[in-house]
Amino acid sequence: MDETPSPRGELQIRQLAMPADTNPAGDIFGGWVMAQMDAAGGIAAAGAARGRVVTVAASTMIFIQPVKVGDVVCVYTELKRVGRTSLTFDVEAWVLRQRTGDRVKVTQAEFTFVAVDEAGRPRPVPGDPARA
Template identity: 60%
Template sequence: MTGETTTDGRPRGSLTVRVIAMPADTNANGDIFGGWVLSRMDQAGGIASVERAKGRVVTIAIEAMTFIRPVKVGDVLEVYTDVEKVGRTSMKIHIEAWARRFMTHHHEKVTDANFTFVAIDEEGRPRPIPRDTVQA
């Protein structure tokens, strides 16, 4: 894992995306496709980074991910974001995906990673991230 959960075993960061895993999202083994989870994480990171950068951003890097547990049909995937570092034009956001299990509501971490986003202007060039923005 790239990051640590809180010391009390709860997710780190703010709940940013919450979605139910559906049968159409499964791989050949019947589990939810890892790319679907990754996509939800990228969406959550995009939401958090757009809010922080006050404008357009692009994903430029994802540090190694390890899938700890599978996501099953009916589970609610919850994605948490935590802005770790803000540079002049880029930011690192720690993103955790957790599954709230169908029927039992047991909450388990399924993966995490650090994503790097760059703020861009209308022409797609890097632009400075405002310094006076207060994180929510």
């Protein structure tokens, strides 16, 4: 039985970590990683909501391992809860390490999005977003 951890959910984004995204320690800035996770969650939420969404919360953010320059950051999303106007996703960031090719989980969080209309007002999430 293979007990190697693997990502949960659907791959939404793959992005190469570049030197311009580093912090003073030389690792990739945590805010950059969080932005990739927010974008990935937004893609998944917009598809499930069949329209525009806005981020309303990011919680339980855990930075597990540093991201290094040259790592390929892969962000996965899994629908966790659906409310009348909101969708909550578990979002995981994994990297493919440049030098070793290892796949490593680096960050996880929960993101909540609200479906909005053209005027930016909350609107109901249509149908069954789990099948979007």
